[in-house]
Amino acid sequence: RDSFDILLLPGDGIGPEVVGAARGVMDLAAEHFGVKLRYEERKIGGEAIRDEGGPVSDETLEAARASDSVLLGAVGHPDFDDAPVRPEAGLLKLRKHLGAFANLRPVAAVPALLDASPLKKEVVSGVDVLIVRELTGGAYFGEKEEGDERASDLSVYTKEEIDRVARVAFDAAKRRKRRVTSVDKANVMATGRLWRKVVTEVSKDYPDVELDHVLVDAAAMHLVREPGRFDVMLTENLFGDILSDEAAMLPGSMGMLPSASLGEPGSPGIFEPVHGSAPDIAGQGKANPYAAILSAAMMFRHTLGRPDVAEAIEQGVSVALEAHFLTADLGGSKTTEQVAEAVGRWIGAGEGVA
Numbered sequence: 001r002d003s004f005d006i007l008l009l010p011g012d013g014i015g016p017e018v019v020g021a022a023r024g025v026m027d028l029a030a031e032h033f034g035v036k037l038r039y040e041e042r043k044i045g046g047e048a049i050r051d052e053g054g055p056v057s058d059e060t061l062e063a064a065r066a067s068d069s070v071l072l073g074a075v076g077h078p079d080f081d082d083a084p085v086r087p088e089a090g091l092l093k094l095r096k097h098l099g100a101f102a103n104l105r106p107v108a109a110v111p112a113l114l115d116a117s118p119l120k121k122e123v124v125s126g127v128d129v130l131i132v133r134e135l136t137g138g139a140y141f142g143e144k145e146e147g148d149e150r151a152s153d154l155s156v157y158t159k160e161e162i163d164r165v166a167r168v169a170f171d172a173a174k175r176r177k178r179r180v181t182s183v184d185k186a187n188v189m190a191t192g193r194l195w196r197k198v199v200t201e202v203s204k205d206y207p208d209v210e211l212d213h214v215l216v217d218a219a220a221m222h223l224v225r226e227p228g229r230f231d232v233m234l235t236e237n238l239f240g241d242i243l244s245d246e247a248a249m250l251p252g253s254m255g256m257l258p259s260a261s262l263g264e265p266g267s268p269g270i271f272e273p274v275h276g277s278a279p280d281i282a283g284q285g286k287a288n289p290y291a292a293i294l295s296a297a298m299m300f301r302h303t304l305g306r307p308d309v310a311e312a313i314e315q316g317v318s319v320a321l322e323a324h325f326l327t328a329d330l331g332g333s334k335t336t337e338q339v340a341e342a343v344g345r346w347i348g349a350g351e352g353v354a
């Protein structure tokens with residue numbers, strides 16, 4: 001196919017800045033390949049609470065379902081920190097509505113950024129990890145109780161929820177270095193023991209993929225001590241949230257990590273940077289747009305079936321990074337727009353087309 005309907009949900013803080021940058025790159029890539037992109041833009045998060053009375057409207061959920069894919073910026077704003085319904089709830093509802101249970105968060109060392117990482121070059125060099133985070137279960141979605149004296153977040157996992165996300169991880173490993181590290185807390189948590197059991201069962205269908213199990217506290221340590229030991233890291237919702245922010249320090253900034261949130265084949269995916277709305281730098285042109293741009297590339301690869309367009313965008317990103325188009329978080333001084341323009345200029349660079 002060469003014509004797609006994309007729902008843009010820029011959201012709060014730097015969301016509109018990075019989605020604007022990614023859209024510009026997508027348009028240039030689409031033009032380069034003769035692909036037609038039709039956009040609809042809607043509100044989510046704090047701006048939707050303000051203008052529509054809730055963090056995501058039913059119309060927006062329906063528009064997401066009717067689209068080929070969703071490109072999301074970020075949600076979250078300090079104005080709503082004490083609101084009864086927070087902006088973040090809109091994103092959780094959207095993920096659930098689309099059944100986006102598998103969140104792919106690739107983390108790769110970038111040669112041009114080895115100095116941007118707080119970790120030693122020898123530790124970071126050559127790292128290529130894919131975090132597969134379960135996204136619609138666990139403590140995020142269990143029964144909640146919220147009071148001034150007592151609060152609880154119930155963490156529930158079913159066999160089926162673990163099985164389906166594990167298969168995503170093993171399938172991905174088959175196309176990579178054929179290694180899955182499953183991360184749990186089986187020494188303390190019942191969900192962790194079920195997780196381990198189900199993942200071990202699933203692994204029998206993948207005899208050519210090596211599986212090991214690591215407890216989450218140790219995994220957090222290994223991730224900065226020897227990240228090169230990981231290929232695919234499979235874990236539950238909350239652990240995956242935490243470990244992926246830690247992993248952002250391998251390339252050196254939250255602004256470098258893209259993600260794809262996928263459900264059943266054929267359902268629209270949600271493509272979003274791993275970072276948040278960064279209220280501390282919003283509106284200043286300082287936001288690093290690479291994560292959003294790379295999320296757009298993931299969209300072309302994972303749901304639009306156009307890996308050629310994805311690769312061309314990724315090549316543009318590589319060249320822009322090599323040419324030191326770096327925002328402040330990476331030690332540079334380029335603006336969000338300057339980075340996006342540079343990526344656009346080098347789309348498909350190196351593919352042999354003049």
Ligand code: NAD
Binds near residue numbers: 255273291
């Ligand atoms: P954050 O990711 O927004 O920011 C953490 C730090 O990283 C900040 O110093 C910020 O300036 C920096 N940073 C993040 N993205 C950057 C980028 N693209 N370029 C340059 N610097 C960047 O996390 P936080 O401050 O803990 O959360 C702020 C709000 O965002 C909260 O309301 C939170 O709930 C929300 N949030 C939303 C998402 C999402 O929409 N997917 C993800 C994480 C956090």
Ligand code: IPM
Binds near residue numbers: 075088091274
């Ligand atoms: C993320 C974010 C979200 C999460 C929040 C904003 C709901 O931190 O996408 O990593 O915890 O999943």
Ligand code: MN
Binds near residue numbers: 241242245274
């Ligand atoms: Mn997070």
